[in-house]
Amino acid sequence: MKITDIQLGMxxxxxxxxxxxxxxxxxxxDDIVVSIHTDTGHIGHGEAAATAVITGDTHGAxxxxxxxxxxxxxxxxxxxxxxxxxxxxxxxxERNTSAKAAVEIALYDLFAQLHGAPLYRILGGGDPVIxxxxxxxxxxxxxxxxxxxxxxxxxxxxxKIKVGKDMGxxxxxxxxxxxxxxxxxLLRLDANQGWTPKQAVHAMRQLEDAGIEPELLEQPVKxxxxxxLKYVTDRVHVPVMADESVFGPVELIELIRMRAADIVxxxxxxxxxxxxxxxxxxxxxxxxxDCMIGCMIESSISxxxxxxxxxxxxxxxxxxxxxxxxxxxxxxxxxxxxxxxAEISIGEAPGLGIxxxxxxxxxxx
Ligand SMILES: C[C@H](N)C(=O)N[C@H](CCC(=O)O)C(=O)O
Ligand SMILES: [Mg+2]
Numbered sequence: 100m101k102i103t104d105i106q107l108g109m110x111x112x113x114x115x116x117x118x119x120x121x122x123x124x125x126x127x128x129d130d131i132v133v134s135i136h137t138d139t140g141h142i143g144h145g146e147a148a149a150t151a152v153i154t155g156d157t158h159g160a161x162x163x164x165x166x167x168x169x170x171x172x173x174x175x176x177x178x179x180x181x182x183x184x185x186x187x188x189x190x191x192x193e194r195n196t197s198a199k200a201a202v203e204i205a206l207y208d209l210f211a212q213l214h215g216a217p218l219y220r221i222l223g224g225g226d227p228v229i230x231x232x233x234x235x236x237x238x239x240x241x242x243x244x245x246x247x248x249x250x251x252x253x254x255x256x257x258x259k260i261k262v263g264k265d266m267g268x269x270x271x272x273x274x275x276x277x278x279x280x281x282x283x284x285l286l287r288l289d290a291n292q293g294w295t296p297k298q299a300v301h302a303m304r305q306l307e308d309a310g311i312e313p314e315l316l317e318q319p320v321k322x323x324x325x326x327x328l329k330y331v332t333d334r335v336h337v338p339v340m341a342d343e344s345v346f347g348p349v350e351l352i353e354l355i356r357m358r359a360a361d362i363v364x365x366x367x368x369x370x371x372x373x374x375x376x377x378x379x380x381x382x383x384x385x386x387x388x389d390c391m392i393g394c395m396i397e398s399s400i401s402x403x404x405x406x407x408x409x410x411x412x413x414x415x416x417x418x419x420x421x422x423x424x425x426x427x428x429x430x431x432x433x434x435x436x437x438x439x440x441a442e443i444s445i446g447e448a449p450g451l452g453i454x455x456x457x458x459x460x461x462x463x464x
Pocket of ligand 2: 317364
């Protein structure tokens with residue numbers, strides 16, 4: 100199975116409701132779709148999210164990285180040599196993790212198709228049904244409470260509450276949601292770097308005093324501030340999770356050496372795809388550090404790949420935040436992984452199981 104062409108397209112899928120964090124507000128998935136064509140007629144699919152405030156990646160940079168740097172290295176190569184191909188992708192250029200992720204996802208999709216098995220089986224197998232949380236965007240308190248109650252009604256057992264905007268109001272937000280949900284869902288807090296280390300410790304102690312025990316606190320402080328993250332981890336009972344602070348193995352090893360966090364959030368758009376995500380899970384597992392698998396604002400192409408990985412690495416990836424497809428107004432993918440509110444289930448179709456993708460505008464390269 101030889102690679103003959105790599106095509107790029109732009110996909111827009113509106114979200115059901117605006118997605119709001121301490122870092123940004125976004126109303127649609129606007130992602131680059133990668134299709135890798137082969138001489139056997141098989142097509143591998145991938146997707147890159149341009150989350151400039153986190154990865155630094157923009158649409159223009161993703162398109163340029165793939166079309167001018169990565170694709171020329173892959174054309175004519177055999178999909179059977181997956182490890183050689185992922186090395187070519189990872190060493191093609193520095194950073195550009197979302198572009199690398201999209202290409203790797205499509206390569207793994209093809210590799211699994213080559214072997215006639217769903218990707219999770221190629222990655223080691225597992226129970227193909229997992230549960231995701233749902234994100235509650237940071238907003239007016241009444242709106243967040245209503246969104247949280249709606250999510251509980253829809254069957255979500257874990258809610259990821261976005262905070263990090265204003266410490267005083269954030270505490271009110273959490274207290275109000277905690278009271279309304281009344282034990283029917285676990286509360287994960289994600290400050291997206293919005294607090295100082297001292298504010299984060301103060302906030303968690305206030306919650307403790309009020310008898311509120313969130314399941315975890317995600318990325319309370321600036322991404323580069325590992326010392327600040329450790330300051331919080333050392334002083335609160337709530338498990339602290341690193342998200343924006345950890346992209347790849349190098350950051351994870353430093354985080355573990357410093358004992359700066361209790362959990363790490365693995366996202367394909369940060370790791371540059373599946374090969375490094377496997378390394379992160381293995382390093383974390385070796386050190387007894389649990390992982391969450393997360394996503395950016397992505398659709399059911401790249402989130403499907405993350406779901407396959409989560410199934411295969413379920414011993415280490417114990418928490419799932421793959422709600423991108425649930426946030427979308429419609430599903431652009433025919434076939435593939437089934438996203439039904441909290442339940443994500445993977446079928447037995449080879450690769451990612453994607454039959455076709457709707458609403459993609461070709462990008463001339
Ligand atoms: C969508 C997912 N639940 C999530 O919250 N991801 C964010 C970043 C998403 C973005 O800004 O695109 C996170 O975990 O920080
Ligand atoms: Mg996060």
